[in-house]
Amino acid sequence: MKYWKDAERMIPRTPSLAIATVDADGSPHVTPIGSLFAAGEGRCFYFEKLPRNLRENLDRDGRFSILLPRGGLVYWLKALIKGKFDTVPALRLNGTAGNRRQCTPEERALFDGRFGKFGFTKGYALLWKDMRTVRDLHIKSITPVSLGRMTEGL
Known part of the structure; x- marks a missing residue:
């Protein structure tokens, strides 16, 4: 799948991304998630605990779109200076999206490897301590985001 290797490299470097789903009335719903993991070509999973609307939307209509931005401030500043x-x-x-399921010990180890360093914080205990449920995501297409003349030729 074209751009999969790029996505695989970007996923662990992106602290938060946005996933869009469809609400019951047909309107779009965007949710930030930070626990996306690549699981082989065209497959990802995320830990699903807090985002109630996201969970309900995917249970009803499994379609989603994720915006996966690259880099941080230095990446964007370099591009702005160069104009490209x-x-x-x-x-x-x-x-x-697939169904919700219990995470495997290997998946939990991946989660702990990314977020365990915050285990001493109150926020970790409130948000992530009991993360045990994941949802598989099956990627059907990946498209690059075009930003006009600054992305010409990519």
Whole structure:
């Protein structure tokens, strides 16, 4: 799948991304998530505990779109100074969601590897301590985000 390797590299470096779903009335709903993990070509999963509307939307209609931005301030500042991006600045991952399930010990270890360093904080205990449920995401297409002349030729 074109751009999969880019997405795989970007996912662990992106502290928060946005996933869009469809509400019951057909309107869009965007939710920030920070626990997305790549799980092989065209497959991802995230830990699902807090986002109630996201969970309900995916249970009813499994379609989603994820905006996966690249880099931090230095990446964007370099592009602004040069007037050109050297790499695609963001990707859209579109697909369908699977059912919720209990995480495997290996998946929990991945979560702890990314977020365990915050285990001493009150916020960790409130947000992430009991993360045990994941949802698989099946990526059907990945499209680069175009930012006009600054992304020409990418």
